[in-house]
Amino acid sequence: MAEDAPRFKPYDHPAGGWGAAAATAKVLLEQSVVTKGSRALLSMNQPGGFKCPSCAFPDADCKKTLEFCENGAKALAHEATKFRVTRDFFAQHTVTELMEKSDYWLEMQGRLTEPMRYDAASDRYVPIGWDAAFALIGKHLRALESPDEAEFYTSGRTPNEAAFLYSIMVRQFGTNNFPDCSNMCHEPTSRGLPPAIGVGKGTVVLEDFEHAEAIFVIGQNTGTNSPRMMTNLVEARKRGVPIVAVNPMPERALIRFTEPQDIVQMATFGSTPIASEFVHIRIGGDLALIKGIMKVMFEREAQGEAVLDHAFLAEHTAGMEAVRDEVMALDWRDIVEHAGIEEAQIRRCAEIYIRSKATIICYGMGLTQHQFGSRLLQQVASLLLLRGNYGKPGAGISPIRGHSNVQGDRTVGIDEKPSQKYLDRVRDVFGFEPPREHGHHTVESVEAMIAGTAKVFIGLGGNFVRAIPDTERSYEAMSKLALTVGIATKLNRGHLVHGKDALILPVVARSERIETSHGEQFVTIEDSMSNVTASRGVLAPASPDLKPEVEIVCRMAMAALPESRIPWESYIHDYGLIRDKIAEVYPEIYEGFSERIKEPRGFHLDIPPRRLVWPTPNGKANFLLLPGLDVNEPIADPAMLRLATVRSHDQFNTTIYSYNDRYRGVYNDRMVLFMNEEDRIARGIAPRAQVALETISRDGVRRRVEALTVIDYPMSRGAVAGYYPELNPLLPLDYYDRISGTPAAKSIPVRVVAA
Ligand SMILES: Nc1nc2c(c(=O)[nH]1)N[C@H]1C(S)=C(S)[C@@H](COP(=O)(O)OP(=O)(O)OC[C@H]3O[C@@H](n4cnc5c(=O)[nH]c(N)nc54)[C@H](O)[C@@H]3O)O[C@H]1N2
Ligand SMILES: Nc1nc2c(c(=O)[nH]1)N[C@H]1C(S)=C(S)[C@@H](COP(=O)(O)OP(=O)(O)OC[C@H]3O[C@@H](n4cnc5c(=O)[nH]c(N)nc54)[C@H](O)[C@@H]3O)O[C@H]1N2
Ligand SMILES: [Mo]
16 A cells, blocks of 8 residues: 555656666566567567557667667557456446546556447447448438538557548548647647748758757657657767757756666666756746847857858848847847846857757757747747758757657648648549638637537547546537547547547557458558658457558548548558558659658658758748747736646556656656745745646636645746646646647646645
8 A cells, every 4th residue: 555655756866777677677567468568579660560659759770679668668568468448348337437437547458359339328338340330430420511510630640541541531521620639749840840941840860860069959858758869869978969958847867867778888877967958947938048049149240250150041041130130139138037047058058059060959849839839949940040950960950759650640631721732632633622621620629519510529549538628628528529439449538528429449559460351561650750661560459359540441431431432442451552642642752652661761751951942932941030038928927837737757648657757756646746846935835735726817717626746846937847638627728829729738827726
């Protein structure tokens, strides 16, 4: 019992190392898959094997025999688990009972095994045959008054082949309603960067890390969320490359790391310091930091020193003068106040940046999830332009994407605002007229559910209800739908908050073999650096009654669109035919797909800025303005704190692997609030007190979460942090970046109230 009591103990070891090795062994044991899991780990990220189902960071060039990390091992162990959710399980529990269980408990029940349909009379899920399930989907979709009454969600683990067909099916059905996980994640990258540099993707490839002279890691918890990137950071530090980490939380792995694959370090308990400069930024203070660095550069230019890349600026860019004038007019005191750090540190960061001939800036949710997230990223792009950090080795912008194929899904058509050019291609290749009006992103799809105009929700992967803001209202909205469909590997809350009709359709997972009448099939994914690689599962499917996502999409299409002349049936059997169609719709990047994918390490999709080509309307890289220093609407309330909702070390998004967060020293508890000690004292809160949090909102809705334990933590002043998804009830639905639709989950204005 005592073992399960909450414990808080600062973690003073380096991240990685033996702690990571022990955690890997433990999770394989817990899921009872030591032999099976260990064998599968040998095929993960190897040519001929499957791609890690966890994050989107690319894998290195065959240099390591074991290209996985602790958190990749957790993802795999939970997928390869020996536990099963069977029809008996559903017979034993009503849905109301299951709603009482924690997300962790639901996850631990294991893999789904056969299609199920909700039965209102018994409040249970009961078995349904696949044919009947597809017929039910077809019936509901065909009964809608307008195709826009359906919402088609995608989560980023879905491979290219399934996502592409899904985007075609939905458009032939007649809507562009594509809420997807990217809308809550890197959409500011997809929408913010194109007007600046012409592409909504990163411009860096893995080898660039070997040539970089400085690396900035901003708003990203590398050691937990893309641990394989730690190898690159360790190697860079060993070469003496300065690393600037910008974060309101001093994340352990960004301070000191032991490379689990470095035998000497492991044997000697050695480690590598990571951040040469840790910038303890205020939440949302990144804009002030970026503008401060720019200001140092412009000031030095004004004094006659050449710190800008003038040749590059003249040849490739437009709009710098307006940015310079705006930045020069800013007051240093305001910059320092907004950033929450000293001017001297901003100057040191500027010095690192100026001295480096090739700089990479990596970023994660700490930059994207703010109200002006898209425009903030444009400033990151601008900072890089000032020293010509594009189109040369070791330099560029590097969004660190989340889900393993979230970038790929966007590339192959999961896009609620498709371009006319793309729609013309779809028309020409598939012979139907796709809808031209924009569809719903994630927040808009929830608004449509609340308004009652959405009737059907289909979730291709993911856990929509737990990922979105405003938990209570969202639950209510989902329950009003006529049909909800969860296409998934694991049971999650999204299946329990359901419409009047509801289906759970279990799928073959990434690590599992796909056999069709044409033999073994593989799928493809695109990683965070635009590499497209094949993924072939090696394990037997968790149950004989699972279907691959491609087949589920095709059969939904056949049921919903009986008149369709697209050969859905043939795609079920031969994935090569799907890739041929992808090549036809996207010839610029996917020409010769079927041939090129035969390369053991796949191929790279063209990123024009790497060639110094800017696909913007004026053909230049553009400096865009974001006046002032705020990345969120300012709120004048002295009691306000800014809440960042973050991931623990033992979760993958809404999937909770355990209640521990080792690097932050939290054990057996997720209802915690990380707070700066002085902020706590200033509010008269006792150490380890239980408090409630309330959102400072303007719509009159009271949003409150009870019983959070306050933990003294070296947060920057005014910043608090707690875990997603538990704190999503505090995130208002309309609190999002207007350009991308991304909820501002890193800067929720809250106040502490007595519990
Ligand atoms: N193991 C594991 N891996 C994952 C995931 C997972 O849940 N578990 N999720 C995947 C997905 S979908 C994604 S999108 C990525 C997410 O990976 P990350 O981008 O690392 O996401 P978060 O943990 O949400 O938070 C990122 C960091 O932002 C910091 N931060 C908060 N506010 C600010 C700010 O205003 N400025 C700055 N500079 N920093 C700030 C937080 O302290 C935190 O360290 O990881 C992917 N990989
Ligand atoms: N407050 C707050 N909210 C956030 C965030 C935040 O930082 N703070 N982050 C946001 C971000 S970045 C993201 S990406 C979203 C994540 O939102 P989602 O992508 O919707 O959520 P996940 O938790 O990744 O989805 C997990 C489920 O996916 C299913 N699954 C797993 N593997 C497969 C597969 O191979 N195929 C299929 N079909 N299903 C599979 C399993 O059933 C599992 O339960 O959440 C967002 N919400
Ligand atoms: Mo994400």
